[in-house]
Amino acid sequence: MMPVIKSLTCSFLCSTFLLAQESDQEPPNIIDELDQLPPNIILLVTDDMGYGDFSFHGNQWIKTPNFDTLANQSARFKNFYVNPVCSPTRASLFTGRYYIRTKCVDTWLGRSMMANDEVTIAEALRGVGYRTGIFGKWHLGDNYPMRPSDQGFTHSLIHRGGGLGQPSDPIENEGRYTNPILFENDQEIQSKGYCTDVFFEAAKNFIDESQQTQQSFFAAITVNVPHGPFNDVPAELLKKYSSQDLSKWGNNPDRLARIAAMIDNLDTNLGSLLAFLKEKELDENTLIVFLNDNGANTQRFNAGLRGKKAQVYEGGVRSPLWIRWPKHIKQGYDIPQNVAAHIDIMPTLLDACEMGIPDAFELDGRSLMSQLKDPAATLPERAVIMQWHRGATPVSRHHFMIRKGDWKLLNPSDGQSPRRDSTNYELYNLKDDPSETNNLASNQAQRVESLLKEYDTWFADVSETRIRDRGTPYILVDRSHENPLVLTWQDRISKAWSYDDEGFWKLHFEHSGRCDVRIEFPKSFQRDLSGWTAELAIGKDIHTQVVPHNDKHYVFPALNFTKGKHLLKARFVSPDKKSTISAYQVRLQHR
Structure with a gap:
């Protein structure tokens, strides 16, 4: 496939505005022309939370009542995958394409900048009349033309880079999560309050303004917790968890207490958001999509999954995917069949808005709406592949996983190295062995070769499209x-x-x-x-x-x-x- 060029991919939207252009009038809000008002959309993404960081998944060292409520009111995809680290996940999430295609191949050193000719879900929704906002972490480029404002968001309140306290931060921040300097519509502002509170409050204001102007909205709330550093967390919540014995959940109880304080605060903000939507009579037709960007950032309780962030074991790449839309989908059920991934979010949202999925977008993902409408529906089987390692150039068969049906093949080589350092393939039947304890590679050589062949075809395809201007973006x-x-x-x-x-x-x-x-x-x-x-x-x-x-x-x-x-x-x-x-x-x- 050839790279996406924005001037060519939005042709499906242009015809909608032809009449207004010919009459020199403002283009109509397409939303008003639809027989049924399309959904408001909230995309909630956490940073470095693990699959087991919810009491809904059996966690006993932290209670998350509002996340549990969201889970109980959602369709829950049991086999949902993201990349082992954040920027590649975000590139795939916002474009519906595998991260290698987008030039965003790592998290730092110029390798987390997404090519500006990628078409994002924000651009697609903005093109049909949505107000689009992002609140929290972007991590796909800090400078023009890669900022959220350059990529389809009408409003943004973000921090730079991968997290507060990193070298991308304004020097005055010095790593503080409370009262940090943030960027609102590309301008530095001095915020007041704890960062998660600030982002949720800004999102609610954005939603309220959208309701007043009678526009549907897309709000991406992409919080930076529980990402480190861990020195600045809500004091009362830290006191609450520091008084507990957390030693059995990990080897660093103080850090676990700080992570728990961050998650507790996040859960409270989610509860406030859900109450706000109900108060504004928006909850029935607001589609909420929730996921983590990668696995847990420390080794801790993970609901029986092996591994953590940066690893290609399940604990590094498995995420909840909870989708709540009371007006249109049944609440509180699991979808265990088929494998889904971050690349499916954009086509699913386009489908939910009845926009269609243009071929020009060259999406790698597919819509999950048929399963949301019919929990028993089964989609054609396909392979889902996740890979990540350091370096500017992706390397074939290095630190990857491929999941097809019940089977998962992986090469858990050193992700911190830019070069492949092993070919010790591992094969698991996740239906029988979800904790990845019984490596069947030596007994299933034919299956290993079959999955490697699918991987090689995928790698050749996604690597071929990195031809715009080889290397990291300018x-x-x-x-x-x-x-x-x-x-x-x-x-x-x-x-x-x-x-x-x-x-x-x-x-x-x-x-x-x-x-x-x-x-x-x-x-x-x-x-x-x-x-x-x-x-x-x-x-x-x-x-x-x-x-x-x-x-x-x-x-x-x-x-x-x-x-x-x-x-x-x-x-x-x-x-x-x-x-x-x-x-x-x-x-x-x-x-």
Whole structure:
């Protein structure tokens, strides 16, 4: 399949607006033209929760009454899969396509930026009159043209990068979850309150505004909990769980208490949201989709599943999928037949809205609506494949799983390595062995080869489409869309988040001009750079200046830049030229 180009894929929407365009009037709200009002949609995604983090799944160290209520009122898919880590899951979730196609192949170092020509569920829904909002974590690109506002969301309130407290954060945040600096419609704002409370409150305000304007809404509430760091959690809830003996649930009781406090707070916010929908008389025709982005971020109770985040065992890739839509689907039942995955969410939502699923979107997923309408329905059997490992280039047969029917084949190699380091395939019959304890690979050689053949066909297909511009996407530098432009370690092409690793940013300057370039360090940076040489390279142009004082920043004023693609490097060199320090963040302010 060829890559998706936005200007070509939305042709199915264009005909809807032709009459309005010809008459120079505002395009009609398609929603008003439908015989039946399409659903409001809430997509709720957690960050680093595990399959077992719910009392509904037998957890005894934390109670989640509101999640349990949601589960009891939902259709529950028992065999639902996501990637072992977050960015690839989010790329597939928002596009309905396997993550390798989207260029988003990892979680950091420039590899978690999604190609801007991908068509998202937000763009599709916005095209038919929905208000679209995201509240929480995006993690598919911090700069133009990869931000939520560039990818179909009319309103956004997010943090940058993969989490609060990471190098993508504004320096002033220093990792705080309470009163963090966030980004509302691409502008820095000072929020008030605990981050989860802030995101849910903003989502409710967005929903209320949508009701007042009589528009259907798509609200993606993509919270950043219980992702670390764990230093800033609700104090009263931490006290509640710290007083319990959690040692039997994991080897770090203090961390478990902090994770429990985050989840408890999240559960309370979910209860508030459900009550809000009922109060506004929106609950009957609001479709709620809930899932985790990957497995649990620590080894803890996981409802009998093996493994955790970053692993391709069930504990790393199995997620709840609970879908609640009281007006249209039966409440409180399991769907154990067939295997579903994150790639199915977009086509399911398009189907629920009766939009159809255009071939031009080149989706890998399929609609689950037939099973939502008829719990006994069975879809054609297919293979679902999940893979992830470090590095900018996906490697065949490295750290992957393939599930087809009751059978699962995996190569649990080292996901932290960018190269394949083993071919120790494991095969499990998950119907008989859901905990993956009885490896049948040696006794089922023919089945192993059959599944490997399906995997090889898949890998060749999804890898072939990475032809737009090979490698990670470029950040576009355009004063009309982003000023200032802040570059962080999140999108720096390098080996690690480290002051010792220089790396570079891939920039495509859309025009020539001048800008002030400010190199910044956080308060926690302890090195004295007095007398060091600040060195900034934009393409072939290299600028240097001796640093006169031990400041946390240094500014190169009024630098000229030319249109085109350039690599940007920023570092400090010691007086003896034996040591270098990489810039933490670089801010380009256009003049």
